[in-house]
Amino acid sequence: MSAQSAIRRQGVPFVFGIACLLVLIAVIEGLIRIGMINPFIVPKPTDIVMSFERIIVEENILPRFLLTCGEALAASLMLSTVGISLGVLLHKSRLVRLATETWIAAIASAPLVLMYPLFLVIFGRSAWTIIMIAFVSALPPVILKTLEGLSGTRAVLINVGRSFKLTPSQLYWKILFPSALPTIFVGVRLGMIFALINIVGVEFLINFGGLGQLVNELAERYDLPGTYAAICFVILVSILFFIGTERIERWLRPGT
Amino acid sequence: MAQTGHLTGTPRAAEPWLSPVTRLRIVILLTILVIWEAIAASGILLREVVPSVVTIGRALAELLFHPDLKVSLLAHDYRIPAFYWHLYVTISEVAAALVIGGTTGLAVGLALGANPFLSKAFERYLYYLGPTPKIVFFPVMIMWFGVGPESKIAMGTLSCFFPVVLSAASGMRMIEGVLIRVGRSFRLNTWQMVSKIYLPAMREPIVNGVRLGMGVAMIGTLLAETKLSNKGIGFMIIDAYNTFDMPRMYAVLLMLFVIAIGANALVGRASRGTRS
Numbered sequence: 001m002s003a004q005s006a007i008r009r010q011g012v013p014f015v016f017g018i019a020c021l022l023v024l025i026a027v028i029e030g031l032i033r034i035g036m037i038n039p040f041i042v043p044k045p046t047d048i049v050m051s052f053e054r055i056i057v058e059e060n061i062l063p064r065f066l067l068t069c070g071e072a073l074a075a076s077l078m079l080s081t082v083g084i085s086l087g088v089l090l091h092k093s094r095l096v097r098l099a100t101e102t103w104i105a106a107i108a109s110a111p112l113v114l115m116y117p118l119f120l121v122i123f124g125r126s127a128w129t130i131i132m133i134a135f136v137s138a139l140p141p142v143i144l145k146t147l148e149g150l151s152g153t154r155a156v157l158i159n160v161g162r163s164f165k166l167t168p169s170q171l172y173w174k175i176l177f178p179s180a181l182p183t184i185f186v187g188v189r190l191g192m193i194f195a196l197i198n199i200v201g202v203e204f205l206i207n208f209g210g211l212g213q214l215v216n217e218l219a220e221r222y223d224l225p226g227t228y229a230a231i232c233f234v235i236l237v238s239i240l241f242f243i244g245t246e247r248i249e250r251w252l253r254p255g256t
Numbered sequence: 257m258a259q260t261g262h263l264t265g266t267p268r269a270a271e272p273w274l275s276p277v278t279r280l281r282i283v284i285l286l287t288i289l290v291i292w293e294a295i296a297a298s299g300i301l302l303r304e305v306v307p308s309v310v311t312i313g314r315a316l317a318e319l320l321f322h323p324d325l326k327v328s329l330l331a332h333d334y335r336i337p338a339f340y341w342h343l344y345v346t347i348s349e350v351a352a353a354l355v356i357g358g359t360t361g362l363a364v365g366l367a368l369g370a371n372p373f374l375s376k377a378f379e380r381y382l383y384y385l386g387p388t389p390k391i392v393f394f395p396v397m398i399m400w401f402g403v404g405p406e407s408k409i410a411m412g413t414l415s416c417f418f419p420v421v422l423s424a425a426s427g428m429r430m431i432e433g434v435l436i437r438v439g440r441s442f443r444l445n446t447w448q449m450v451s452k453i454y455l456p457a458m459r460e461p462i463v464n465g466v467r468l469g470m471g472v473a474m475i476g477t478l479l480a481e482t483k484l485s486n487k488g489i490g491f492m493i494i495d496a497y498n499t500f501d502m503p504r505m506y507a508v509l510l511m512l513f514v515i516a517i518g519a520n521a522l523v524g525r526a527s528r529g530t531r532s
Contacts, residue, residue, distance in 0.1 A: 013376035020377070041399045099280040109520035110513040111475045114482070114490070117497030118505060121305055193387045200389040205483055212392060219395030231392050238388040 043225040048232070051225040059214055059226070061233065068199060068210030068237070071127055075134035075195040080188050083139050087146025087184070088172075101147065108140035113198050120206060130202045130209055138194035145187020149180030182252045189245045196241055200234055211237065307503045315503035316510065339492070339511070346477060346488040349405050353412025353473040358466055360413075361420030365465075366454060368421070369428020379425060386418040390472075391479050398484065408480045408488070415476030416469035423465025427458035467523040474516060 025045045031037045032044050055061055090097040116133050123129040153176050161175040203212025207220075211234050218226040274282070289309055295301060296308040323335035368375045368382075394411055401407040431454065439453040455462070481490025489512055496505035 010376065013373050016373075017377035017381070021381075095276055095280055098277045099284065106517045106521070109471055110516050111471070111478055113475060114478055114493060114512060115509060117482070117493055118502075118509070120497065121500075121502065122301075197387065197389040201391040201479060204389075204392055204394070205479065212389070215392045215395065219398075224399070227395055231396070234392050235385065235388050239384045242384060242387050 040224070043228055047225040048228045051223075051229045052232075055214070055218070055226050055229050055233070059218070059230075061211075061214070064210040064214050065237065066210075067127070068203065068212070071131050071134070071199050071203075071209065072192070072196050072241075075131045075138065075199065076188070076192045078131070078135045079138050079142050079191045079195060082135075083142025083187065083191060084146050084184060086139075087143045087150065087187075090143065091147055091150040097147065101144075104140050104143055108144065112137040113201065116202050116205060125206060125208050127209060129206065130199050133202050134195040134198040137198045138191035141190040141194065142184075142187040145190065146180065146184050149183030149187075150176055152183060153179040182249075185249055185252050189249055192245060193242065196238065200238075304500065304502050307506070311503045312506045312510075315501075316507040319504065319507045319511065339508070342487055342489050342492050343515075345405070346481065346490065349408045349477045349481075349488065350412055350470070350474050352409045353416055353477060354466070354470055356409070357413035357416030357473060358420050358469055361417045361465070361469065362424050362462065364417075365421040365424020366428055366450065369425040370454075375425065375429075379422075382418060382421055386422060390415045390476050391483075394480055394483060397480070403484055405487075408477045408485065411480040412473035412477040416473035419468035419472060420462075420465040423461045423468070424458070427461025427465075428454060430461070431457045463523065463526055467520065470523060471516070471520060474519075478512075 028037065028042065029045050032039050032042060090100065113133060115136070116129065119129045119133050123132060157175050157179055158171065161171045166174060199209075200212040203209035204216045205212075207213055207216045211230070215227060215230045215234065218230050292306065293309055296303065296306045319339045320337060322337055325336055325338040325341055327334050327336055327341065364382075368379050390411065393414060394407070397407040397410040397414070401410050435453055435457050436449075439449050444452060478488070478490040478493075481488035482494040483490075485491045489508060492508045493505060493512075496502070496508060
């Protein structure tokens with residue numbers, strides 16, 4: 001009985017949300033059909049749905065998706081390796097940490113993605129420009145969260161390690177790093193989300209690469225249903241990426 | 257006769273003029289400058305790509321002080337550096353985006369935070385749409401609002417809306433129940449509840465949401481300016497790229513980062529002020 005009421009408590013709002021969304025789409029479709037919304041500005045939702053097949057078949061969406069994923073993977077690997085290493089180095093040297101931590105936090109708030117024209121000059125109009133701008137923009141949260149995780153290790157754990165006469169290297173690998181891993185992953189996840197946002201954004205801006213370029217190309221061809229469908233696809237990919245990384249984070253931090 | 261003794265303790269060591277942290281910071285900055293200058297002088301990378309610090313400094317001075325734009329104000333013509341005009345355009349767009357996106361986000365956040373049913377029905381969509389790259393909506397914004405500042409404001413608004421609404425909704429849920437009960441016992445109406453109870457109790461999450469929102473609104477607006485505009489700081493950056501004027505690009509980026517970091521620090525200070 002209580003399980004049923006719990007399902008009802010969760011299910012009714014969920015169905016209501018979906019229903020509202022469907023009603024909104026139907027209203028937009030109706031307003032376009034009766035001419036209250038210009039179809040040359042907002043395409044009919046049915047046209048958008050129909051164009052999904054076209055962009056999947058004709059616009060090579062799978063290779064583009066794989067290219068964006070490859071760029072995201074390269075940037076994520078780079079920022080995990082460099083970001084975690086820099087975080088560990090800063091944690092080891094208190095003076096360097098005190099001198100640079102506020103700088104890194106300040107850099108994290110700067111719109112680094114605006115440096116993409118500079119990266120275009122250095123790396124050319126290639127995937128490296130996209131990967132490097134994603135890497136640079138997403139690096140600060142990984143460093144800061146690694147530092148936070150290592151500094152937040154409970155003193156009692158470190159004391160236990162010392163009582164076992166662990167070497168500094170063993171202390172790091174057996175105590176500090178495992179204890180900091182959940183927080184480090186929060187940083188890596190944030191970094192990966194920033195990286196994906198910047199990758200699709202720069203692909204769109206420089207008209208090169210995967211999904212971002214697809215949106216730009218379709219918009220330049222004035223293929224409105226295709227543009228909207230491509231945007232929906234980008235949203236879908238972002239949501240799946242977000243849910244996937246969230247699941248891993250929950251697995252690493254079961255208490256949260 | 258009482259004898260006054262004198263202190264015989266060892267004198268305190270004079271504090272160094274600069275703390276070790278400050279000295280290290282100066283050393284790091286100097287090292288970066290020396291490495292940069294060495295690369296610029298060596299020609300390992302193109303001199304145009306890595307210009308000398310002096311050249312960048314000159315470009316920065318020209319950007320900030322060279323009056324290269326004529327403006328008319330109160331029937332008088334003035335010449336000012338064009339940078340300030342472009343900065344004014346960008347700040348206006350970001351401010352408009354922050355006002356529209358912030359107000360809408362706050363209103364929706366309050367509604368979602370106050371009503372668990374609405375929160376369960378709609379919050380997941382906002383939560384998932386939050387981290388999507390908003391710049392891909394720019395073609396849509398151009399179709400809806402045109403190629404002028406309106407589409408840039410719309411981009412900033414869209415970017416800013418999500419962090420504000422999510423912060424406001426979670427802030428609303430964190431308000432202590434006793435405060436809400438006090439408000440109800442005084443029979444406050446909805447507006448009084450919002451202005452006297454909800455908003456004062458959730459200042460910190462709101463300021464944090466605005467801080468996040470301001471950062472992403474700035475990014476959204478500037479990226480839109482680099483894509484399609486003839487004014488604003490984003491336009492200045494892409495214009496420097498198109499004319500291959502690298503020192504000017506470095507100067508504009510430098511000023512942009514200083515302004516963005518300064519604005520973020522100011523809002524951060526306001527956030528800390530709400531806690532004290």
